[in-house]
Amino acid sequence: MKAPRSLAIPYAVWVLIFTVVPLALVIGFAFSDTDGKITLENIFAMSDYMAVLFRSILFAIAATVICLVIAFPAAYIISRANAINRSTLVVLLMVPMWINFLLRTYAWMTLLEQNGVINRLLGLIDLGPYQLINNSGAVILGMVYNYLPFMILPLYSVMVKIDQSIIEAAQDLGSNKIRLVRKVLLPLSMPGISTGVIAVFVPSVSTFIISRMLGGGTNDLIGDIIEMQFSGNSYNPHLGSAMALVLMIIVLFMMSLFNQFGSEEDVQL
Amino acid sequence: MKTVSSKVYMYLLYLFLYLPILVLIVFSFNQSKSRANWTGFTLHWYADLFRDERILTSLLNTVIVALAASVLATVLGTMAALGIHSMGKTARGLFMGATYIPVINPEIIMGISLMILFKFFVTRTSFQFGFATLILAHISFDVPYVIYNVLPKLRGMSPNLVEAAQDLGCNPRQAFFKAVIPEIMPGIFSGFLMALTYSVDDFVVSYFTSGTTVETLSVTIESMTRVKVSPKINALSAIIFVVITAILIIKNVIENRRLRRDMALSRVAVREARTRR
Numbered sequence: 001m002k003a004p005r006s007l008a009i010p011y012a013v014w015v016l017i018f019t020v021v022p023l024a025l026v027i028g029f030a031f032s033d034t035d036g037k038i039t040l041e042n043i044f045a046m047s048d049y050m051a052v053l054f055r056s057i058l059f060a061i062a063a064t065v066i067c068l069v070i071a072f073p074a075a076y077i078i079s080r081a082n083a084i085n086r087s088t089l090v091v092l093l094m095v096p097m098w099i100n101f102l103l104r105t106y107a108w109m110t111l112l113e114q115n116g117v118i119n120r121l122l123g124l125i126d127l128g129p130y131q132l133i134n135n136s137g138a139v140i141l142g143m144v145y146n147y148l149p150f151m152i153l154p155l156y157s158v159m160v161k162i163d164q165s166i167i168e169a170a171q172d173l174g175s176n177k178i179r180l181v182r183k184v185l186l187p188l189s190m191p192g193i194s195t196g197v198i199a200v201f202v203p204s205v206s207t208f209i210i211s212r213m214l215g216g217g218t219n220d221l222i223g224d225i226i227e228m229q230f231s232g233n234s235y236n237p238h239l240g241s242a243m244a245l246v247l248m249i250i251v252l253f254m255m256s257l258f259n260q261f262g263s264e265e266d267v268q269l
Numbered sequence: 270m271k272t273v274s275s276k277v278y279m280y281l282l283y284l285f286l287y288l289p290i291l292v293l294i295v296f297s298f299n300q301s302k303s304r305a306n307w308t309g310f311t312l313h314w315y316a317d318l319f320r321d322e323r324i325l326t327s328l329l330n331t332v333i334v335a336l337a338a339s340v341l342a343t344v345l346g347t348m349a350a351l352g353i354h355s356m357g358k359t360a361r362g363l364f365m366g367a368t369y370i371p372v373i374n375p376e377i378i379m380g381i382s383l384m385i386l387f388k389f390f391v392t393r394t395s396f397q398f399g400f401a402t403l404i405l406a407h408i409s410f411d412v413p414y415v416i417y418n419v420l421p422k423l424r425g426m427s428p429n430l431v432e433a434a435q436d437l438g439c440n441p442r443q444a445f446f447k448a449v450i451p452e453i454m455p456g457i458f459s460g461f462l463m464a465l466t467y468s469v470d471d472f473v474v475s476y477f478t479s480g481t482t483v484e485t486l487s488v489t490i491e492s493m494t495r496v497k498v499s500p501k502i503n504a505l506s507a508i509i510f511v512v513i514t515a516i517l518i519i520k521n522v523i524e525n526r527r528l529r530r531d532m533a534l535s536r537v538a539v540r541e542a543r544t545r546r
Contacts, residue, residue: 003445008352008364011345011412015367018409022382023370029385050413074282077275083532084525091521096286097416098513102472103489107289108393110296117292145289158533198373206375213494223377230381230477237385244378251375 015069026248029241049225049243056222057250059136060205063143067151067200068193070144075155075192076185079162089175093149101146102119105213108145112214134216142210143200150199158192159185194258201254206247222247290510297503314504321501334400334475334485335468338407343461345408346415347453354418354423355381357447368413379410380477387478398480406478411464418460422453 033039046053078089096104111117119129132138146202162185170184186193208223215221222243229240297315301308318324353364371379383406390396430452434444451455472487479488493502 003351003355003449004354005355005360007348009358011349011352012364014345014412018386018405019367019479021378022386025385025389026378028380070282073278077279082412082530087295088521091517092283095510095514095517096290098470098517099290099506099510100470100472100487100490101450102487102494103293103502103509104289105489106494106502107293107506110292111289127483145285148286148544160460165405169283186456202373202375206377208377223375226377226381230384237381240381241385244381249373251373255373 003199017137026241026244029238030245031242033238042238045239046242046246049222052220053222053224053246055219056205059140059221060201062140063147063204064197064200066140066144067148068196070148071151071155072189075152075189078152078156079159080096080164086160088221090153093152097149102209104146105142105210108138108142109133109213133214134218134221137214138212138214138216139219139221142214143204143207146210147200147203150203151196154195154199155189155192158189162188185242188260197258198255202251205250288525290506293503294507294510297500297507299500302500314500315508317499318504318508323489324486324505327484327486330400330483331469331486334403334407335465337400338404338411338468339461339464341404342408342411342464343415345458346460346464347419347457349412350416350419350423368416371410372413376471376473377477380406380474383400383409383474384477393514396417397482398478399483400478402478403475403483403485406474407468410474411468412470414463414467415457418463419456421455422427422456426452446466507531 030042031038031040033041039218078086082088108164109116113119114129114133116129116132118132122128122130141194166184166188170180205221206223208227211219211221211224226240226243226247228234229236229243298310298312300311349364353361356364383402387396387398387402387405387433391398426449429442430448431441434448435441439447446459470487471485472491475488476491479485484492490502490505493499
């Protein structure tokens with residue numbers, strides 16, 4: 001005996017009202033003006049924001065690649081530790097994630113400012129002050145810092161399943177470290193990599209707080225521009241929806257590139 | 270953790286992860302309002318924090334919204350998981366696809382799309398932005414996590430369970446509440462906890478759906494970081510950090526104790542097997 005399928009009806013209604021209809025509204029707004037007439041104006045107006053769009057994608061790719069490079073060895077090291085160390089290391093990864101990301105990003109402001117902690121420490125040995133904040137590097141740093149655990153955790157969860165004897169076999173058969181990574185670890189970690197890439201890229205490409213707090217107004221991303229259309233002085237939900245639509249297309253494109261490895265219900269975190 | 274280089278690597282990684290939090294906490298005890306000058310130890314930012322009505326109100330709002338949303342999402346999601354579990358392949362695929370949307374969709378798009386929806390009703394009816402819009406929005410991103418936690422438990426459940434309960438004299442309703450629900454309870458509970466965490470932590474969706482009357486904690490923090498920054502924020506993050514670290518450490522200690530016991534037990538089992546041979 002199984003539970004009746006009708007139990008899912010309330011959820012189906014919910015999805016319709018709060019997921020499908022809102023997304024349809026975004027698409028509708030993107031292709032209409034304030035009088036409700038159908039227009040392509042908003043889409044054409046996007047051409048003014050190509051630089052911002054390009055910057056968002058570039059920053060997100062940079063953050064994703066840096067996260068992958070940092071996370072791969074870290075996840076491997078954790079996955080080869082004994083069970084008790086392993087669980088402690090994973091918990092230590094998760095503690096910072098439980099602290100509001102606004103506070104974490106705010107902490108980086110304290111560290112990076114002109115008279116912030118890092119510049120003061122450097123000043124003690126007669127260095128600096130350096131311009132560490134309000135530039136593209138600071139924004140990418142903020143992305144890497146906030147989303148690094150999203151890369152390490154899915155990588156760890158596939159690597160921990162790799163049998164030690166497979167690694168030993170590769171070494172016995174004469175693999176050096178580079179070949180071991182390229183021929184054994186990398187292919188076996190692929191599902192974790194694709195989950196991690198999406199988990200870092202999507203929030204990075206759509207962020208508007210990290211760029212505002214660490215970018216100093218000169219590194220606006222597509223998220224900032226969308227946010228301004230909805231809550232700033234330049235209230236224009238039609239243009240904002242067009243931008244949101246473009247952002248959704250970028251995300252879908254990334255998904256189609258990377259999601260072929262992950263299974264539909266395999267959600268980490 | 271075998272070689273020295275891997276140890277150094279991990280220490281550096283955790284230093285990177287914890288350094289900003291450490292700085293936040295240290296400056297919560299700083300006398301001066303400045304974020305860079307250390308002028309002496311004080312606790313008065315903590316005292317100020319508990320007198321700050323705006324922060325306390327938004328903290329209460331966060332608790333109300335997160336609890337209401339995660340409880341409702343748990344009910345809705347558990348029902349949905351039970352229904353989805355009984356479906357054929359096509360219908361299930363459709364439902365799982367729809368469930369995946371809020372998980373993968375950028376938060377800002379979820380935020381603005383719900384804002385457009387709510388605004389549609391606000392301009393036409395007496396419906397207002399506030400608790401209702403926040404809770405509705407939070408339920409929408411919470412439900413998928415409940416479904417993702419409950420479904421595997423349903424799949425792992427023995428198909429004979431319900432039959433056994435009925436053989437022992439349960440009617441279908443009793444079998445459901447006395448056999449099925451307890452069996453999937455761990456999944457329901459972890460789904461609820463996950464929903465609660467996501468709700469407490471959420472900023473982006475709340476930012477677009479809260480309107481001007483009701484502020485959650487993250488929305489308040491954001492507007493504080495925007496204008497004048499007070500060490501009260503540092504004090505707040507120090508408290509949050511200590512509470513969360515304590516919870517996670519306790520959880521970890523309990524799990525490790527269980528792990529050690531299991532390891533010891535299996536060692537005993539191996540020894541016994543050897544002596545028997």
